[in-house]
Amino acid sequence: MNIYQQLFLRDLRVSMKRWSDLLTGIIMFILVAFIFPLIAGSDKDFMHRIIGPVILLSSLLASLISMQNIFKPDLNNGSLEQLVLSTHSLSGLIFFKILSYWVSSSLPLVVVSSLIASAYFVTGIDIVMVMLTVLLATTTLVNINSLAAALTLGVRYPGALMTLILFPLSLPILIFGSKAIEYSILGMDISGPFYFLTGMMLLSFSLGPIATAFAIRISID
Amino acid sequence: MQSDVLQLQSASLYRDDQLIFSDISFDLKGGNHLIIKGNNGSGKTSLIRTLCGLTQLTEGSVLWNHNPIDGISSDYYKHLAYLAHTNGLIPELTLLENLTYSLQMTDLDKDHSVLEGFQLKQSLNSPIATLSNGQSRKTALSFIIMSRKKLWVFDEPYANLDSQSIDYLNQQIAAHLSDNGMVITSTNREEVIPTTNLEITMS
Amino acid sequence: MDMLSMGDYGLFVWSSFLISFLVFLINYISAQRQFISVLNEVKLHNENE
Amino acid sequence: MNLKQIYKYGSPPNYFKLSLKAENWFLIPGFVLIIIGCLGGLFIAPPDYQMGDAYRIIYFHVPSAYLSMSAYAYMAGAALVGIVWRSNVAFSVAKSIAPFGASLTFLALVTGMLWGKPMWGTAWVWDARLTSQFVLLLLFLGYILLHLSIREQRKADLATSVLALVGVINLPIIHYSVVWWSTLHQASTISKLSSPSITGDMLWPLLVMIFGYGFFFWGVICRVAASEILKREKRSKWAKEYIKRLK
Numbered sequence: 105m106n107i108y109q110q111l112f113l114r115d116l117r118v119s120m121k122r123w124s125d126l127l128t129g130i131i132m133f134i135l136v137a138f139i140f141p142l143i144a145g146s147d148k149d150f151m152h153r154i155i156g157p158v159i160l161l162s163s164l165l166a167s168l169i170s171m172q173n174i175f176k177p178d179l180n181n182g183s184l185e186q187l188v189l190s191t192h193s194l195s196g197l198i199f200f201k202i203l204s205y206w207v208s209s210s211l212p213l214v215v216v217s218s219l220i221a222s223a224y225f226v227t228g229i230d231i232v233m234v235m236l237t238v239l240l241a242t243t244t245l246v247n248i249n250s251l252a253a254a255l256t257l258g259v260r261y262p263g264a265l266m267t268l269i270l271f272p273l274s275l276p277i278l279i280f281g282s283k284a285i286e287y288s289i290l291g292m293d294i295s296g297p298f299y300f301l302t303g304m305m306l307l308s309f310s311l312g313p314i315a316t317a318f319a320i321r322i323s324i325d
Numbered sequence: 326m327q328s329d330v331l332q333l334q335s336a337s338l339y340r341d342d343q344l345i346f347s348d349i350s351f352d353l354k355g356g357n358h359l360i361i362k363g364n365n366g367s368g369k370t371s372l373i374r375t376l377c378g379l380t381q382l383t384e385g386s387v388l389w390n391h392n393p394i395d396g397i398s399s400d401y402y403k404h405l406a407y408l409a410h411t412n413g414l415i416p417e418l419t420l421l422e423n424l425t426y427s428l429q430m431t432d433l434d435k436d437h438s439v440l441e442g443f444q445l446k447q448s449l450n451s452p453i454a455t456l457s458n459g460q461s462r463k464t465a466l467s468f469i470i471m472s473r474k475k476l477w478v479f480d481e482p483y484a485n486l487d488s489q490s491i492d493y494l495n496q497q498i499a500a501h502l503s504d505n506g507m508v509i510t511s512t513n514r515e516e517v518i519p520t521t522n523l524e525i526t527m528s
Numbered sequence: 529m530d531m532l533s534m535g536d537y538g539l540f541v542w543s544s545f546l547i548s549f550l551v552f553l554i555n556y557i558s559a560q561r562q563f564i565s566v567l568n569e570v571k572l573h574n575e576n577e
Numbered sequence: 578m579n580l581k582q583i584y585k586y587g588s589p590p591n592y593f594k595l596s597l598k599a600e601n602w603f604l605i606p607g608f609v610l611i612i613i614g615c616l617g618g619l620f621i622a623p624p625d626y627q628m629g630d631a632y633r634i635i636y637f638h639v640p641s642a643y644l645s646m647s648a649y650a651y652m653a654g655a656a657l658v659g660i661v662w663r664s665n666v667a668f669s670v671a672k673s674i675a676p677f678g679a680s681l682t683f684l685a686l687v688t689g690m691l692w693g694k695p696m697w698g699t700a701w702v703w704d705a706r707l708t709s710q711f712v713l714l715l716l717f718l719g720y721i722l723l724h725l726s727i728r729e730q731r732k733a734d735l736a737t738s739v740l741a742l743v744g745v746i747n748l749p750i751i752h753y754s755v756v757w758w759s760t761l762h763q764a765s766t767i768s769k770l771s772s773p774s775i776t777g778d779m780l781w782p783l784l785v786m787i788f789g790y791g792f793f794f795w796g797v798i799c800r801v802a803a804s805e806i807l808k809r810e811k812r813s814k815w816a817k818e819y820i821k822r823l824k
Contacts, residue, residue: 110426111426113426114415114418114422114426117418117422117426118415118417118418121417121418122417178415180411181411181412181413181414181415181416182409182410182411182412182413182414183413183414183415185379185407185409185411185413186407186413188379189377189378189379189402189405189407190402191399191400191402191403192399193399251739251743255723255736255739255740256723256726258727258728258729258732258736259723259726259727265719265722265723265726268715268718268719268722269719269723269740271715272712272713272715272716272719272744272747272751273743273744273747273751275712275751275754275755276747276750276751276753276754279754279755279757279758280754283758300754304750311743311746315739315742315743318739319736319739322732322735322736322739323732323736324379325379325380325381325731325732339812340729340731341729341730341731342573342811342812536629536695537629537630537631537633537695538630540631540634540691540692540694540695541619541630541631541633541634543691544634544637544638544687544688544691544692545615545619545637547684547687547688548637548641548684548688551680551681551683551684552611552793554680555676555677555680555797556604556797558676559797559800559801559804560800562800562801562804563800563801563803563804563807565804566804566805566807566808567804567807567820567823569808569811570807570808570811570816570817570820571820573811573812574811574817574820
C-alpha cells in the first residue's frame with residue numbers, strides 16, 4: 105500500500121467517525137432543495153425552471169458547511185504538521201486528501217440529488233444529467249473550498265470570510281451548472297456547459313492542490 | 326560511513342516586530358544530544374519548528390549535511406522525526422489504526438516492544454480520545470522511537486509522563502545516541518534530563 | 529444655469545461627479561494620514577528601544 | 578534599466594525614497610488631467626444625439642471601471658513578485674492597491690447605477706458589466722478582509738497573495754461566464770447598452786480622464802506603499818535614520 109492510498113483510506117475512515125459533519129452537509133443540501141418549492145410554489149413548469157439553480161446553490165451551501173472542517177481538526181491535533189513533514193510532495197498528499205473528502209462529503213450529495221430531481225418532477229435520462237452536473241460541480245467546489253479553508257486556517261471564525269472568498273470563485277460553476285440542468289430538461293444541446301464544467305474540474309484539480317498546499321505551509325508557520 | 330550533521334548558523338527569528346530569538350548557532354553530530362532549556366514563552370517551540378523547516382528563519386540558516394534544508398526538504402525529512410506539543414495523532418482512530426496509517430513513518434518497526442515498554446500494549450484497540458494525556462503522549466513518543474529515523478526532535482517530551490516512563494524514554498534516547506543517532510529535546514523540567522554535551526538556554 | 533441642469537439629467541451627472549471627487553479625496557487624505565500615523569508609530573518604537 | 582538597477586530599486590529604503598519622490602510626479606499630472614478631462618467632458622463635448630447629456634456619466638464610469646480591473650491585475654502582479662522573491666516592497670504595493678481598487682470598483686458600480694437610472698429607468702440592471710464589477714468588488718473585499726483577519730503580517734501577505742493570484746486566474750473565467758449568462762437573459766437590453774457612436778470631440782476627454790485616473794491612482798499608491806514599507810521596516814537602520822533626520 106503506498107502512502108497516497110494510505111492517506112486516502114485514513115481520511116475516509118476519519119470522515120466516517122466524524123459523521124455528524126457529513127450529515128450536516130447532506131441535511132443542508134436536502135433542506136435547501138425542499139424549502140424552495142414549499143415557499144415558492146410547486147407546479148411542474150416552475151419546478152423545472154428552478155431545479156438547476158436550486159441544486160447548485162444547495163451543493164454550494166452543503167460543501168461550504170462540511171468543508172469548514174477539512175483541515176481544522178488536523179491542525180489542532182498536529183497531524184497536519186506531520187503531513188507537511190512527509191518525504192512525499194505535499195501537493196500530492198493534499199490531492200488525495202481532497203479526493204477522499206470529496207468521496208465522503210459530496211458523493212452522497214450526488215446520490216441524494218437523484219431523489220431531489222424526482223421530487224422536482226424530473227424524469228428519465230434527465231435525472232442522470234442532474235447527478236452528473238452535481239458530480240462535476242462538487243469536484244470543482246471541493247477544490248475551491250479546500251483552498252479557502254487552508255487560507256483561513258489561522259482565522260478564528262472563518263465562516264463569513266470563507267463565504268466571501270468562495271462566492272466569486274464559484275460563480276462560473278453555479279452559472280454553467282444550472283444551465284446544464286436547464287438545457288437538459290428543455291431537451292437542448294448540453295455539450296457546451298458540460299465541456300465547461302469538465303474543463304473547470306480539470307483546472308481546479310491541477311491548480312487546487314498546489315495552491316492549497318502552499319496555503320497550508322503559510323498557515324501552519 | 327559519512328556521518329550526518331545538522332547545523333544552525335547565526336539564526337534569528339522575528340514575528341513582525343517581536344524578537345523571538347537571535348543569533349543562535351550549533352553543530353549537532355551523530356551521538357549528540359541537544360537540550361533546549363528555557364521558561365514558557367522563551368521561544369523553544371519556535372526554535373524547534375525552524376529546525377523542522379515549518380517556520381522560516383528571518384536571518385541565518387538551518388543546514389543538513391551543509392545544505393540549506395529548504396532546498397533538500399524531502400531528503401532531510403527522511404531522517405527527521407518530530408514530536409510537537411500536539412501529539413499528531415488522530416483522536417477518533419485507535420492506537421493501532423494510528424500506527425497503521427501513520428504517514429511519516431512508512432517503515433515503522435512492526436514489533437511492538439516499545440509500546441510494551443511504555444505499557445501501552447493493553448490500549449492497542451482503544452481510540453486515542455479515550456486515552457489519558459500521559460498515555461497519548463507515550464503513544465506519540467513510541468511512534469518516534471519506532472520510526473528508525475536518524476534525528477529525533479522532541480518538544481517537551483516529559484510533559485505528563487510518570488517517572489517510570491521518563492526512565493524508559495531516557496533509556497531509549499541513550500540507546501539511540503549510542504547508535505550514532507541525534508536527539509534534540511526542549512524542556513523546562515531540568516531535573517529529569519540526562520547529562521548531555523550540548524545545551525542552549527533561551528531567555 | 530442651462531449648463532448645470534444638463535438637460536434634465538443634471539442630478540445624475542453631477543452626483544457622479546461629486547461621488548467620484550469624494551472617493552478620490554478620501555483616498556488621498558487617508559493616504560497622507562496613514563503615512564503620518566506610521567511615522568508616529570515608528571517614532572514611538574524607536575523611543576521604546 | 579538593467580537587472581542590477583531593478584534590484585536596487587527593489588530594496589526597501591530605495592523604493593521608499595523613490596516612491597516619495599515620484600509621488601508628486603504622478604499626483605500633479607493626474608490632477609491636471611482630471612480637471613482638463615472634467616472640463617472637456619462636462620462642458621466642451623457635445624451632447625449625444627440619443628442620450629442627451631446623461632452620457633457624460635461615462636467620463637466617470639469608464640475610467641473607474643477600466644482602472645479597477647487593471648488595479649486587480651497590478652495587485653496580482655505585485656503579489657506574484659512578492660511570492661517569488663519574498664519581497665516586502667512587492668507585498669506592500671499589493672496591499673496598498675487593494676483599498677483604492679475596491680473604492681474604484683465601488684465608483685464604477687455607483688456611476689453605473691446613476692447611468693442606469695435615467696437610461697433604463699432602474700438603477701440596477703443584471704447586465705454583464707455591472708455584475709462583473711460586483712464580483713470584482715467581492716474579490717477586493719475578500720482580499721482586504723483576509724489581510725485584516727490574519728494577525729501576523731508576513732503570513733497575511735503570503736495568504737492574500739495566493740488569493741489574489743487565484744482571483745486573477747479566475748477573473749477572465751468569471752467575466753466570460755457572466756457575459757454568456759447575460760446574453761441569454763438580457764438580449765433586449767444589450768442593444769440599449771451598446772456604447773454611443775463616439776465622435777472625436779467626445780473621445781478625447783475620455784482618454785484624458787483615463788490617463789488622469791491612472792496617474793492619480795499611482796500617486797496615491799506611492800504614498801500608501803511608502804508608509805506600508807516604513808511600517809514593516811521599522812526596526813531597520815534606515816528607517817530609524819529617516820525618522821531622526823525628520824526631527
